Amino acid sequence: MSALEMRYEVPGNDFTRAGEASSAIKNKLKQMGIPPGVVRNVAIAVYEGEINMVIHASGGTIDVFVDSDAVSLVLRDTGGGIPDVELAMREGYTTAKEDIRSLGFGAGMGIPNMIKYTDEFKINSEVGKGTVVEMKVYLEK
Amino acid sequence: MKVKDLIANLGFESVHEGEPDREISSVYCCDLLSWVMGRASADSAWITVMGNMNSVAVAVLADISVIVLAENAPIDSAALEKAKQQGVNILKTDKPAFEAGLLINNGL
Ligand SMILES: Nc1ncnc2c1ncn2[C@@H]1O[C@H](COP(=O)(O)OP(=O)(O)O)[C@@H](O)[C@H]1O
Ligand SMILES: [Mg+2]
Numbered sequence: 001m002s003a004l005e006m007r008y009e010v011p012g013n014d015f016t017r018a019g020e021a022s023s024a025i026k027n028k029l030k031q032m033g034i035p036p037g038v039v040r041n042v043a044i045a046v047y048e049g050e051i052n053m054v055i056h057a058s059g060g061t062i063d064v065f066v067d068s069d070a071v072s073l074v075l076r077d078t079g080g081g082i083p084d085v086e087l088a089m090r091e092g093y094t095t096a097k098e099d100i101r102s103l104g105f106g107a108g109m110g111i112p113n114m115i116k117y118t119d120e121f122k123i124n125s126e127v128g129k130g131t132v133v134e135m136k137v138y139l140e141k
Numbered sequence: 142m143k144v145k146d147l148i149a150n151l152g153f154e155s156v157h158e159g160e161p162d163r164e165i166s167s168v169y170c171c172d173l174l175s176w177v178m179g180r181a182s183a184d185s186a187w188i189t190v191m192g193n194m195n196s197v198a199v200a201v202l203a204d205i206s207v208i209v210l211a212e213n214a215p216i217d218s219a220a221l222e223k224a225k226q227q228g229v230n231i232l233k234t235d236k237p238a239f240e241a242g243l244l245i246n247n248g249l
Contacts, residue, residue: 023202103174103195104172104191112175
């Protein structure tokens with residue numbers, strides 16, 4: 001059992017609301033007195049994941065677990081999945097189209113950022129089923 | 142240097158002052174949002190021409206002190222609304238990103 005568990009729904013294909021879950025998570029962690037550096041790392045990592053669920057899937061859920069040693073995040077979607085995960089993890093790799101790129105996304109740095117800002121990162125994806133991203137940020141380095 | 146000093150001393154124009162007393166500790170220039178989140182430091186002034194909802198979200202999530210719109214780049218009304226709700230500082234200038242960055246950097 002975690003000290004705190006929260007679930008957020010991410011609506012699909014709604015760019016105007018993308019980031020709402022991440023902002024809510026950030027505010028909650030801040031309120032709880034989690035160190036600002038940890039909060040920022042979580043916020044950036046989860047926002048990249050949230051944006052991916054909106055751009056590349058059709059929304060999903062984000063579960064947040066706060067424990068005495070770490071903040072854990074599980075992002076689940078039932079989108080089209082990723083055919084080659086190793087390729088998707090590479091810096092600069094993207095399948096985003098021009099309309100997304102014109103909004104400033106699709107630089108292929110989302111997954112690299114998730115890896116950079118978290119202490120543990122796992123991604124499991126099945127084509128036609130969806131993607132699960134699990135991340136952990138330790139409270140003490 | 143504080144955000145309000147950019148307006149008072151360096152000629153930047155206010156679009157929305159959410160927290161004018163916020164400190165600026167560095168400058169970062171880029172329009173690609175993941176690059177900004179990957180590289181910009183917390184408390185930086187972020188210079189961009191990207192004035193949309195996602196830029197406001199990035200500023201909030203990455204603890205950016207102020208968004209500076211270079212070359213008088215427009216901000217859409219939904220983004221401005223969100224900036225007001227979330228207390229995000231937004232300024233603009235007619236200068237290109239590089240010159241705006243130099244100006245702020247020299248004032249740090
Ligand atoms: N949740 C997801 N569902 C389906 N495909 C995804 C998902 N997340 C990432 N991808 C794939 O991995 C690629 C790389 O993702 P990322 O590093 O975030 O870069 P970007 O989002 O800028 O393309 C995406 O372009 C997309 O093809
Ligand atoms: Mg992405």
